[in-house]
Amino acid sequence: MSTRLSQLFVRTLREDPVDAEVASHRLLVRAGYIRRQAPGIFAWLPLGLKVRAKIEAIVRQEMANAGAQEVLFPALLPREPYELTGRWEEYGDGIFRLKDRKDADYLLAPTHEEVFTLLVKDLYSSYKDLPLSIFQIQDKYRDEARPRAGLLRGREFSMKDAYSFDYTDAGLDVSYQKQRDAYERIFTRLGLEYVIVQADAGAMGGSRSEEFLHPTVVGEDTFVRSAGGYAANVEAFTTEAPPARSFEKLTPAEVLPTPDSPTIATLVAEANERHPRPDGRAWTAADTLKNIVLGLTHLDGTRELVVVGLPGDRDVDLKRAEVAFAPADVEPATEADFLAFERIPDRPALVKGYIGPWSETGAFLGEDSATGIRFLTDPRVSEGSGWITGANLAGHHVFGLVAGRDFATDGTVEVAEVLAGDPAPDGSGPVELARGMEIGHVFQLGRKYADALGLKVLDENGKLVTVTMGSYGLGVTRVLAVIAEANNDEKGLIWPRNVSPFDVHVVAAGREEIVWEVAEALVDSLEGAGLDVLFDDRPKVSPGVKFGDAELIGVPVIVIVGRSAAEGTVEVWNRRTGERTSVAVGDVATAVAAIG
RNA sequence: CGGGGCGUAGCUCAGCUUGGUAGAGCGCUCGGUUUGGGACCGAGAGGCCGCAGGUUCGAAUCCUGUCGCCCCGACCA
Numbered sequence: 075m076s077t078r079l080s081q082l083f084v085r086t087l088r089e090d091p092v093d094a095e096v097a098s099h100r101l102l103v104r105a106g107y108i109r110r111q112a113p114g115i116f117a118w119l120p121l122g123l124k125v126r127a128k129i130e131a132i133v134r135q136e137m138a139n140a141g142a143q144e145v146l147f148p149a150l151l152p153r154e155p156y157e158l159t160g161r162w163e164e165y166g167d168g169i170f171r172l173k174d175r176k177d178a179d180y181l182l183a184p185t186h187e188e189v190f191t192l193l194v195k196d197l198y199s200s201y202k203d204l205p206l207s208i209f210q211i212q213d214k215y216r217d218e219a220r221p222r223a224g225l226l227r228g229r230e231f232s233m234k235d236a237y238s239f240d241y242t243d244a245g246l247d248v249s250y251q252k253q254r255d256a257y258e259r260i261f262t263r264l265g266l267e268y269v270i271v272q273a274d275a276g277a278m279g280g281s282r283s284e285e286f287l288h289p290t291v292v293g294e295d296t297f298v299r300s301a302g303g304y305a306a307n308v309e310a311f312t313t314e315a316p317p318a319r320s321f322e323k324l325t326p327a328e329v330l331p332t333p334d335s336p337t338i339a340t341l342v343a344e345a346n347e348r349h350p351r352p353d354g355r356a357w358t359a360a361d362t363l364k365n366i367v368l369g370l371t372h373l374d375g376t377r378e379l380v381v382v383g384l385p386g387d388r389d390v391d392l393k394r395a396e397v398a399f400a401p402a403d404v405e406p407a408t409e410a411d412f413l414a415f416e417r418i419p420d421r422p423a424l425v426k427g428y429i430g431p432w433s434e435t436g437a438f439l440g441e442d443s444a445t446g447i448r449f450l451t452d453p454r455v456s457e458g459s460g461w462i463t464g465a466n467l468a469g470h471h472v473f474g475l476v477a478g479r480d481f482a483t484d485g486t487v488e489v490a491e492v493l494a495g496d497p498a499p500d501g502s503g504p505v506e507l508a509r510g511m512e513i514g515h516v517f518q519l520g521r522k523y524a525d526a527l528g529l530k531v532l533d534e535n536g537k538l539v540t541v542t543m544g545s546y547g548l549g550v551t552r553v554l555a556v557i558a559e560a561n562n563d564e565k566g567l568i569w570p571r572n573v574s575p576f577d578v579h580v581v582a583a584g585r586e587e588i589v590w591e592v593a594e595a596l597v598d599s600l601e602g603a604g605l606d607v608l609f610d611d612r613p614k615v616s617p618g619v620k621f622g623d624a625e626l627i628g629v630p631v632i633v634i635v636g637r638s639a640a641e642g643t644v645e646v647w648n649r650r651t652g653e654r655t656s657v658a659v660g661d662v663a664t665a666v667a668a669i670g
Numbered sequence: 671c672g673g674g675g676c677g678u679a680g681c682u683c684a685g686c687u688u689g690g691u692a693g694a695g696c697g698c699u700c701g702g703u704u705u706g707g708g709a710c711c712g713a714g715a716g717g718c719c720g721c722a723g724g725u726u727c728g729a730a731u732c733c734u735g736u737c738g739c740c741c742c743g744a745c746c747a
Binding site for chain 1: 671676680681682683696697704705706707708709738739740741742743744745746747
């Protein structure tokens with residue numbers, strides 16, 4: 075096949091579009107792959123569609139390898155299935171809803187678990203039909219609060235979503251592994267670096283969940299990884315508790331005056347000045363126990379105050395807190411929360427800046443304490459660890475307060491921020507923090523949807539069993555953007571060969587008749603060799619413009635037919651390395667094939 | 671939802687402070703000259719200056735309101 079640039083529906087832009095910040099967005103628009111229609115919604119031009127189709131082809135091959143069959147659901151769906159699982163409400167403002175002429179509710183599907191489940195229920199009723207894996211490549215619609223970065227977070231995006239159906243947990247493990255393997259092959263073929271991180275399975279009720287993240291500074295997720303191979307989303311990171319220590323040699327706790335020390339920084343300074351450590355080492359923030367009051371809003375609307383205690387050198391990571399307290403909503407306690415607490419009879423006052431689990435009159439925090447406020451601590455607050463913390467008395471802290479001896483907790487909680495250098499929970503060394511973009515997610519859903527929608531089959535014993543499911547998402551248009559993000563330079567895009575819109579970009583540079591004759595013949599022969607050729611045949615366009623467009627469009631191999639055409643040679647230009655070599659016309663196909 | 675910025679030609683922008691009825695570059699059309707790194711000359715097409723009120727003899731410009739967009743944050747399977 076070949077396409078003449080003079081005929082291709084495209085217009086490249088000389089300047090960067092003003093609304094594009096990240097490289098992939100900027101370049102895909104500039105090079106004429108996509109055009110914005112509305113925030114987070116894009117039209118696809120021929121170049122963009124060709125790349126998209128190549129990515130889809132790779133995905134389809136690997137889905138077939140994994141034994142999944144392709145189906146296609148509409149993007150426009152009725153309300154009922156989503157009503158059955160509660161997601162019509164749960165999604166809130168996150169979905170596009172619409173009504174038909176009879177005032178019936180519809181939505182543009184944000185994801186398709188429900189209808190996949192219902193279709194299987196419709197067709198299958200025996201264990202003999204399982205396992206089953208089916209998938210589609212379909213557009214999803216989410217009314218994002220803030221679409222950003224072009225294709226990286228859109229309101230309309232293409233996703234490959236696969237679902238597996240098994241009637242045993244062991245079967246689900248096998249199906250899950252097949253998809254997981256397929257993802258590894260897909261991203262490897264696409265040349266995309268990826269890290270598989272443990273994800274939070276949380277509110278979805280699943281048992282196993284892993285995300286494929288592509289490390290990139292424009293990524294939206296923060297994850298951690300260790301040199302020893304541990305990787306996890308920060309939401310899923312767990313902290314190893316130090317071993318319990320004996321209390322025996324520890325000195326008793328002591329209340330000391332610390333006026334004007336409502337913050338950790340002032341407390342540490344004051345402690346070092348007025349109450350230096352007996353061993354001569356300086357107090358640090360990590361020696362203090364910071365007690366943060368959080369306000370939880372439970373699903374039934376009730377409000378609960380919770381205090382979390384964590385080492386003073388760490389802040390609460392609200393994303394981790396959301397996971398820890400799911401499904402409740404979490405926010406720092408508000409003034410209204412403190413006022414409401416004050417109005418409860420027979421409760422001691424919370425002294426801001428001096429809150430702690432212990433007071434001279436007994437336990438202050440915890441379900442069985444004077445306040446009755448639930449008190450959870452970071453795993454580092456292990457039995458036998460000693461702390462400086464608030465004495466619930468303005469201007470006073472208690473020093474040497476020992477967990478398990480002087481105060482008790484209602485349990486541990488993972489809400490502290492993760493810092494670079496923290497030890498990985500599997501002992502594989504200290505972790506580093508990195509940014510990543512989620513490009514795939516494999517997820518053992520378990521029986522949540524099958525339960526809600528009544529998907530059961532008869533097993534070998536003639537008993538009805540609920541099917542267990544997995545869901546496996548891969549953002550096709552996001553992957554396209556991520557590839558563009560990872561493969562460009564200041565001149566434009568540089569596609570990997572197997573997703574490039576064309577195999578080779580032939581540029582005719584020069585006005586001599588011979589240039590055009592040689593170029594035409596070359597295009598024919600490359601086509602004959604099975605290559606998909608983009609031919610810049612524009613007659614009155616200067617070479618500089620053609621070279622610039624070729625670099626912008628990003629086909630990895632460019633062939634320049636120009637001043638040496640008469641001698642039967644052309645230049646083969648490796649877009650990625652910039653290297654240009656003179657090649658006899660007859661050897662071009664071989665030279666092109668040699669460039670990955 | 672909070673913070674910041676911006677709406678003038680297809681694109682990137684100037685003009686607004688100090689009101690006088692629309693500009694540049696690129697792109698596009700026609701003619702000619704050019705042709706290995708975004709050429710040049712000449713002639714053109716193209717804008718309800720986001721929208722609605724108001725002030726004024728007169729508003730892109732001043733005032734009020736409104737809508738929209740972009741960026742950062744919150745949120746997000």
